[in-house]
Amino acid sequence: MPVLPIAGGILFSVLIGVWYTSAVWLYTRDTPAAAASAPATVVIPANAHAADGKSVFVNDACATCHTLKAAGASGQIGPNLDDLHPGYAQVKAKVESGGRGMPSFAQKLTEQEIRDVAAFVATSSGSP
Numbered sequence: 001m002p003v004l005p006i007a008g009g010i011l012f013s014v015l016i017g018v019w020y021t022s023a024v025w026l027y028t029r030d031t032p033a034a035a036a037s038a039p040a041t042v043v044i045p046a047n048a049h050a051a052d053g054k055s056v057f058v059n060d061a062c063a064t065c066h067t068l069k070a071a072g073a074s075g076q077i078g079p080n081l082d083d084l085h086p087g088y089a090q091v092k093a094k095v096e097s098g099g100r101g102m103p104s105f106a107q108k109l110t111e112q113e114i115r116d117v118a119a120f121v122a123t124s125s126g127s128p
């Protein structure tokens with residue numbers, strides 16, 4: 001009776017199955033490390049010009065409320081942006097929606113001006 005070879009064949013198939021499913025699991029799962037680091041790699045888009053953002057900051061009232069050394073601004077109503085170090089996306093979101101004492105600039109500035117001022121604040125306060 002060929003019991004041993006059959007049992008061996010079944011065991012072999014099971015092992016192959018385990019190996020295959022774990023390989024599928026390994027290569028299809030989301031890598032948490034990659035997902036978690038994604039927001040940190042958000043960079044300033046190429047169409048945002050920090051150099052142009054300075055005049056937006058100074059001329060469009062950001063300076064009245066905020067302190068930011070690079071703009072020569074010493075406003076005291078909003079948070080000190082040198083201390084806060086906001087990132088590009090954070091500044092852009094705040095300028096667009098405002099809130100809690102800060103006006104929204106969605107109607108006052110063009111999208112280009114908002115990108116520029118966000119790039120300016122993010123780079124000149126030392127945070128990408």
Ligand code: HEC
Binds near residue numbers: 056121
């Ligand atoms: C009338 C005063 C005023 C003006 C003008 C103003 N801000 Fe603000 N800003 C504030 C206040 C008050 C806060 C705090 C709001 C809060 O705690 O959410 C703030 C918060 C912020 C923050 C922090 C957002 C965060 O996530 O904590 C950023 C960045 C910012 N302002 C950028 C700007 C820029 C850029 C401009 C010009 C386009 C501007 N602000 C104009 C008053 C102002």
